Amino acid sequence: KGKRAFIAGVADDNGYGWAIAKSLAAAGAEILVGTWVPALNIFESSLRRGKFDESRVLPDGSLMEITKVYPLDAVFDNPEDVPEEIKTNKRYAGSSNWTVQEAAECVKNDFGSIDILVHSLANGPEVVKPLLETSRKGYLAAISASSYSYVSLLKHFLPIINPGGSSISLTYIASERIIPGYGGGMSSAKAALESDTRVLAFEAGRRKGIRVNTISAGPLRSRAAKAIGFIDMMIDYSSANAPLEKELSADEVGNTAAFLASPLASAITGGVIYVDNGLNAMGVGV
Ligand code: NAD
DSSP: OOOEEEEEOOSSSSSHHHHHHHHHHHTTOEEEEEEEHHHHHHHHHHHHTTTTTGGGBOTTSOBOOEEEEEEEOTTOSSGGGOOHHHHTOHHHHTOOSOSHHHHHHHHHHHHSOEEEEEEOOOOOTTTTSOGGGOOHHHHHHHHIIIIIHHHHHHHHHGGGEEEEEEEEEEEOGGGTSOOTTOTTTHHHHHHHHHHHHHHHHHHHHHHHOOEEEEEEEOOOOOHHHHHHSOHHHHHHHHHHHSSSOSOOOHHHHHHHHHHHHSGGGTTOOSOEEEESTTGGGOSSOO
């Protein structure tokens, strides 16, 4: 039987989440996505109006189907966590059941179970500030949206992940090497995400035999990356310095996610898998 995937962090056709959805769909998986509440209307209407149809084409010529789009805000675990100003915000008031716990419950009620959980989201409100200028609030917000959001997603979805299932997140090498410009505590958030990948691999592995890995991806011109401001420079730097001189395509990350979610990767867990044209292996620029 086909597998079912829930991919958190898809709101357009430019990011890694979309590419992962496509690779999983091409491999025969049913696709459910979680879309950030403020981006939900535009994403759903663009899907409906056919704006993404060109990007939906799979290698066999068919179009990727997204079975259901769930509203999600991964910084809130349950309704008790949601402050009044968010509850009454007009971008949120039109949707319901978008906390992590409620989204997992909705998926359970609709489909019973999933096989693959993907976390492809991050947010750091002070990402353009150096760490030395980052406020406590900004730092904690980066960790909340980019790291704890994964702990929470896996915690709430684990009960409905089928045996043999797996989970994948996206990280960036700024966690372990200095990347000036990736600020606001985002480098710290990725370091936490990678460490948590190991601990969660142990806990989810022992509890349910579920595998947990993270893909350390090279630079992609996504919406989130454009907001950081240095993405074109990072892409040029990679082309100039990586062992493979080509530009990284989101599909290459998508295909790695499909591999990691498949039985071909049945002994791979707790890993940080680099999909970056090999840039991580360089010691100096050339
Ligand atoms: P993207 O903009 O496609 O994806 C980020 C998504 O996160 C967006 O859809 C946004 O709506 C969503 N989001 C933000 N806050 C949220 C919240 N509180 N709840 C739910 N959703 C929320 O950009 P992307 O670059 O493809 O990012 C996907 C992942 O890849 C992120 O973890 C990012 O750090 C990682 N990554 C990106 C690059 C790159 O160069 N683009 C490199 C390495 C790793």
